[in-house]
Amino acid sequence: MASSEYTEVVVEGRKVRLRAPAAEAIPAYGAATRVVGTAAQRVDALEKVTGRAVYPSDLRLPGMVHARFVRSARAHARITSMDLSHAEKVPGFLAAIGPSELSEKSLKDMLGRELPILTEEPKYYGEEILAVCAETDDAARAAAREVRITYETLPFSVDPEERVRAGQFVGGGWTPTGPGRPAVYERGNVQKAMAAANRIIERTYRTAPNVHSSIEPHAAVASYEEGRWTVWESTQGVFAVREELAAMLGAPLLSVRVIGTHMGGGFGSKVSAGKYTFIAAYLAKKLGRPVRCVQDRSEEFVSPYGRPPSVVTIKAAVRPDGKLLAIEQKGIHAAGPYGFGAEWGHAEDMAAEMYACDNVRTETYAALTHTPPPCAMRAPGHAQAAFSLEQMMDEIAREIGMDPVEFRLKNLPARDPVSGKPIAVPRGSHGLAECLKKGGELFQWKKRRKETRDAPPPRFRRGVGVAATAWSAGGGPPASVVIRIHADGVAELFAGAADIGTGTRTALAQIASEETGVPVDRIRVTNADTALTSYCLPSYGSLTLASTGPAVRRAAVACRRQLLSIASDILEAPEKNIVLAGGRATRPASRKTPESSVPIAKLVELSASREIVGLGEREGNPDMSIRSHGAQFVAVEVDTETGTIEVTDLVAVNDSGRVINPTMFKSQQYGGVTMGLGMGLTEERVYDLETGRPLNPNLTDYKVPTILDQPAAFQAVPLEVPYDGNNLGAKGLGEPPIIPTAAAVANAVYDAIGIRLAALPLTPKRVIDALHPPESKP
Incomplete structure (x- = not known):
């Protein structure tokens, strides 16, 4: 049966409902699958472990030259002079580009706000002023150092709260509000509900600025030949980069090819074209040679990337029986000086969507600080929001003497509180409820909570904590895929999606193998190349x-039907009785006939075109709120003499629908939780308040956790009850594992020491200062 879904878009200022192409419904997988759900080895594992995988930052082309930025040494200044004479004398120097040459060139964020490529009035330390190009990277670095700049220093502030008090902010949500107006969401009557409540709690929570710290830095290599650019980019979205770069270059889309087959992590920072992308492409045309522009590690800490700091004040009212009456939230986050990327720090969504509460009001302020503009970082906004909201839920539960898990269960919504749509949850239950119940059972929550409450206070104090999350993770169109099976039985799968290290290529190959019967190791995946693959959305937001x-499954089903039609004639059996698996089409034995089979390669050879081709497009989503849910239970041990916190045990349960590959599911969980532990315990970009300069722009002083920092006991558990929102029954998983971790740790620390730590990261100094306040020390 064919189905059509509608998507609402804006065309020339009008709202228009576009109907997705009608497509025959393909039911989600049943309980039994042969390839999907198995721990198949990654299809690119051998390339990566042998070093044969070529990342953009590794690429070397004949005649290639190198570009480097000259960055501001002030947090806010006006440039009064630039002297390039010494730079021009560096052996190998080729060219320099200044702000006057690119005065009309800028990046644009999702709401149309602009960020200049180069500027004569830098507004944060490290902002790009010039780009220089030389024969070698060493020469380019040397030339950049030799540029002499004089500044007129201007006033600046890196403090978001100070900037809001001065009226220097914009709205921090997804709807632009203009200068001096916060983004506001409201339902019900918060003031009336607060006035009638007998239990009100108010608390302020703070999170620190974080840096993505991807293994591969931001990088682009560009060449220009015969009116066309080819750009090798470390990116999460080749088609997004192509569109943005073509617009900046004033070129047709067909003149720009972007390739991003391998990339060394992005976590949201590589969704769009960067300044380095444009400079590489611009210089490639100007010089007629390939240009490489790759940031070094220190530049990663001063570029316009990172999770912004936040200050969130929550006021909540509750009935004595544990029913939430009202939530009022004021959120402030840094948005850099241009407001560019202001939407990535918003923390209002969770307060509005997570729990059933009739009266909610949020105000979100994006402060115009003299710090690098923010961008998406794994679970943008939600990771900060969970630290505040999930601690507040714990505080309320303790205030009314209720178990924190039971309190959350009591306040789960039956429908999306914002849209009113039904929530896509496991059949007959609520996904978050099941995560909380399953996690509590595996963790032995009630037993361990009682043990920590009854234990005497030794030097090493133990505590347990819980936090939960919900994340919109249904994915959706547009995405199209082509599968070609050749006469030797090898299949090619063409998909525009980037594999950002999560195993996307392998998962897509498993889906194709399940339907076609071609073994995973005989499926070649070509991805993230705008010249070879069809359009796909960027790999972000847990939607890949x-x-x-x-779309892959739909293309594979199209191939399957062609193979079965040919096999039915050869094997003299109905199509429904033929099994495609292991590279063969097999008619199982019956009482009257023996088993018979034929290689899939033979079926392709006998086809009319000597190849089998299938095209698949992503169907629309059902009209419901599609969420991935998760709950984390944490045990900590706090050394009250040194202030160190050790996470000793962690149980993470996630409802993300059908698991395609259990190894990759666990990898996502481990990675997300590890990043959450970094956010919670160690990571903070520190600024000098006197100069606006970052004090720890390296991986020595900016503490990123490693595998050694994971809990000794770590259970990553799927709640695998597929839903019917797409033909896989799968939802996204990338973001949910990071969201509740810091809050769960903070709640466990409170359980251990009886003092609420409301600022991240939870460093030993903060623990000691909480246990022994500085004013009380002799």
């Missing part, structure tokens, strides 16, 4: 598998 996977 849920968007592209269903």
Whole structure:
């Protein structure tokens, strides 16, 4: 049966409902699958472990030259002079580009706000002023150092709260509000509900600025030949980069090819074209030679990337029986001096969506600080929001003497509180409820909570904590995929999605193998190349598998039908009785006939075109709120003499629908939780308040956790009850594992020491200062 879904878009200022192409419904997988759900080895594992995988930052082309930025040494200044004479004398120097040459060139964020490529009035330390190009990277670095700049220093502030008090802010949500107006969401009557409540709690929570710290830095290599650019980019979205770069260059889309087959992590920072992308492409045309522009590690800490700091004040009212009456929240986050990327720090969504509460009001302020503009970082906004909201839920539960898990269960919504749509949850239950119940059972929550409450206070104090999350993770169109099976039985799968290290290529190959019977190791995946693959959305927001996977299955089903039609004639059996698996089409034995089979390669050879081709497009989503849910239970041990916190045990349960590959599911959980532990315990970009300069722009002083920092006991558990929102029954998983971790740790620390730590990271100094306040020390 064919189905059509509608998407609402804006065309020339008008709202228009576009109907997705009608497509025959393909039911989600049943309980039994042969390839999907198995721990298949990654299809690119050998390339990566042998070093044969070429990342953009590794690429070397004949005649290639190198570009480097000259960055501001002030947090806010006006440039009064620039002297390039010494730079021009560096052996190998080729060219320099200044702000006057690119005065009309800028990046644009999702709401149309602009960020200049180069500037004569830098507004944060490290902002790009010039780009220089030389024969070698060493020469380019040397030339950049030799540029002499004089500044007129201007006033600046890196403090978001100070900037809001001065009226220097914009709205921090997804709807632009203009200068001096916060983004506001409201339902019900918060003031009336607060006035009638007998239990009100108010608390302020703070999170620190974080840096993505991807293994591969931001990088682009560009060449220009015969009116066309080819750009090798470390990116999460080749089609997004192509569109943005073509617009900046004033070129047709067909003149720009972007390739991003391998990339060394992005976590949201590589969704769009960067300044380095444009400079590489611009210089490639200007010089007629390939140009490489790759940031070094210190530049990663001063570029316009990172999770912004936040200050969130929550006021909540509750009935004595544990029913939430009202939530009022004021959130402030840094948005850099231009407001560019202001939407990535918003923390209002969770307060509005997470729990059933009739009266909610949020105000979100994006402060115009003299710090690098923010961008998406794994679970943008939600990771900060969870630290505040999930601690507040714990505080309320303790205030009314209720178990924190029971309190959350009591306040789960039956429908999306914002849209009113039904929530896509496991059949007959609520996904978050099941995560909380399953996690509590595995963790032995009630037993361990009682043990920590009854234990005497030794030097090493133990505590347990819980936190929960919900994340919109249904994916959706557009995404299209082509599968070609050749006469030797090898299949090619073409998909535009980037594999950002999560195993996307492998998961897509498993889906194709399940339907076609071609073994995973005989499927070649070509991805993230705008010249060879069809359009797919960028790999971000936990939507890659849920968007592209269903298109792969649809293409594979198209191939399957062609193979079965040919096999039915050869094997003299109905199509429904033929099994495609292991590279063969097999008619199982019956009482009257023996088993018979034929290689899939033979079926392709006998086809009319000597190849089998299938095209698949992503169908629309059902009209419901599609969420991935998760709950984390944490045990900590706090050394009250040194202030160190050790996470000793962690149980993470996630409802993300059908698991395509259990090894990759666990990898996502481990990675997300590890990043959450970094956010919670160690990571903070520190600024000098006197100069606006970052004090720890390196991986020595900016403490990123490693595998050694994971809990000794760590259970990553799927709540695998597929839903019917797409033909895989799968939802996204990338973001949910990081969201509750810091809050769960903070709640466990409170359980251990009886003092609420409301600022991240939870460093030993903060623990000691909480246990022994500085004013009380002799």
